[in-house]
Amino acid sequence: MNRIALRGDLLDFSTDPGFGPPDAVPGVRWRPDHWLLVDEHGRIAGVLDASVSEPDASYRRIDQRGRLILPGFIDTHVHSPQLDVIASYGTELLDWLETYTFPAERRHADPQVARAGAERFCDALLAHGTTAAVVFPTVHKQSCEALFTSANARGMRLIAGKCLMDRHVPEWLADTVESAERDSLELIERWHGKDRLAYAMTVRFAPTSSEAQMDMAGRLLCEVPGLYMQTHVAENRAEVAWVRELFPQARSYLDVYHRHGLLNERAVLAHGIWLDDEDRALLAASGAQIAHSPTSNLFLGSGLIGWQALEAAGAKVTMATDVGGGTSLSMLRTLAEAYKVQALQGVRLSAWKALHSATAGAADALGLGHEIGRLEPGLMADLCVWDWARAEIDANRLALARGLHEKLFAWMTLADERHLAAAYVAGTARFERTTIAP
Known part of the structure; x- marks a missing residue:
């Protein structure tokens, strides 16, 4: 060169x-x-x-x-297969998953679809000015393989891992504790730490993983140096209520992940809208970050994040497009919407703060400030x-x-x-x- x-x-x-x-x-x-x-x-x-x-x-x-x-730009939460359902009409989070997301992800069981989708996705990131990302593929091992292969061919810094989902999903998208661990270990062996790639234990969200599966993810997170963890938390009020029913012993949605050893300084949790003071303190103590997804939160009607309250408590907040709930891979469009989300709460988000959250701030939160940002x-x-x-x-x-x-x-x-x-x-x-x- x-x-x-x-x-x-x-x-x-x-x-x-x-x-x-x-x-x-x-x-x-x-x-x-x-x-x-x-x-x-x-x-x-x-x-x-x-x-x-x-x-x-x-x-x-x-x-x-x-x-x-x-x-x-560094996108800290985005779904590679969901380019197929971006800009889909008319549902909130839980309906969105059933109506659009799960059928789209099913198609990535086909290796050819997975490869073509990964190529399209990585090229699209670069064409929107994003050079690094934390990405959800699908539950299928080949979807994760295709994503890593495409990113590596372009020299990109990418963090990803196959989705873990062993309950409350269609049978054709479900894995098991055993198959999830086996697939994860094989992917870790092949890709984690290879060139500019890192593996993330990817719990879709608490309702779609059994406690045994989350325990397995927490164990690997402790055993394998440098693993990340990514999931969703407190995005939508109906989702929060469902988690309360499923995990009555937990103090909060965030506490579910804490109880299973999933919170540390390499944990990336998307959304974090419906959190309280104890949750914010737990995020700060664990070092976990919230990936703020403004276009998705507005498009699905999920709510307005308390960014200032999170940072005042010592928690980290980075910026994410969350495509396809989000409406564009453009971080600039995402930052413009982040300004509006804060303005609705009486907070004025400067261009400095916004751009920092998608560059140096994201790099530091991911422990990559020595490399990018x-x-x-x-x-x-x-x-x-x-x-x-x-x-x-x-x-x-x-x-x-x-x-x-x-x-x-x-x-x-x-x-x-x-x-x-x-x-x-x-x-x-x-x-x-x-x-x-x-």
Whole structure:
């Protein structure tokens, strides 16, 4: 691989900007018209101020002046097979699963469908500016195999694992404790720690796993170094009520996972809307994170997350598209909806805080801050090049912006995947826009 040098406006975050007003916030690292140097190993080698110095002749120069360069987005909760049901009409969570999700996932029992779906999904992530993700495939071993194979071929940082579901699902989607453990161990042996991949014990959600299956997942989580855990929690009020019926001995929905050894610093729990103070304290104590999924929460009518309350208690919150309950793989569209979710609760989400949650904040929460999420020497060159504007309306709005935050906020609100010029994974261009039309 050749060395490359990208010239553009660099933005990343050294620390969490927090929920304060957008002026004079900590952690914002803005370097307009700089060179980003990428070495032959796909790692960031340095940053140069273009007004002061130039890369040496060993670097191939790529001039992206007038464009924004960000770390690649990190999607902390998304379902690869659910591209097939994105934008489906008219149900809440539990009906959604029965009507749309489970039939779509059934198709991935076919290895050809699984392979084609994984290829489509990984390409779509990159075309939306997402270079790393925490992903649910299906209950089928081959679905997970296909996903890892596709991500690895693209050099992506991916965390995934076959879904565990041994009850309250159609027979054609159910596994058992024994088959789930066997499949998981085989997948761990083949993929966990291979290149940039990691395995996650993937409990669909508490109602669809027996206590024995969750105990098995908790045991492997303790036995195998570096395993992640992913699941859903407290997304919908009807779901919360069902969990209360199924697990009367547990104090709360979150406590179900705690009792089975599933909460630690590598646990990713999607949604977390209907939590109380004790739940938030438990998240903080365990180090687990909530993957906030605003487009899904709005689309399915699930509720509004208390992001500030979670962080005030010491819990971590990252950003997720949750496709197909979510309505787009675009993290920019997702962040724009996250702003609205907070505004409905009287909280103003700055562009700094929003973008941090999908880059450095997500990397740190996943224990990957040493690898991705920032534009720093030594980190992998997972990054994206964005147009500030693609049409007269957003160009005019940005030209009138007063200050950097106003410009970034307008861009975050108005932009989408059509603004993406290129996506690099470990310094290799994995997506480049070929058309110039808006």
